[in-house]
Amino acid sequence: MDEYVAVFFTHSGAIKFNRRLKTNKIECELMPVPRQLSSNCGIGAKFTFDKDVIDLVDDEIEKIFIFENGEYRLVYSEE
Known part of the structure; x- marks a missing residue:
């Protein structure tokens, strides 16, 4: 699972x-x-997810980063 x-x-x-x-049984921590x-x-919300993270995007999200190899990489931006 990827960490975001x-x-x-x-x-x-x-x-x-x-x-x-949490309602959808996805581990998440503010x-x-x-x-x-x-x-x-x-x-922010740290969570793990094994599907397409874009499926979780709603109007409240500014950006989503994936955490890989000790670094954050932008995978979604509202801008």
């Missing part, structure tokens, strides 16, 4: 995302956004 970090436009967006993933992954709200 999603960053959000608002705190409530992060909370809704966390709730949605956390402060790592300094190098700026965010409007400062809360």
Whole structure:
């Protein structure tokens, strides 16, 4: 499974995302956004997923990064 970090436009967006993933039995943990992954709200969601991460995107997500080889790589941006 791949490990991802999603960053959000608002705190409530992060909370809704966390709730949605847990309802769907996807491991997810809210956390402060790592300094190098700026965010409007400062809360991120770390989660593991083994399918196409784009399927999880909603209007609240600013960016999604995959964590590989000790580094974050952007895989989705709302911009």
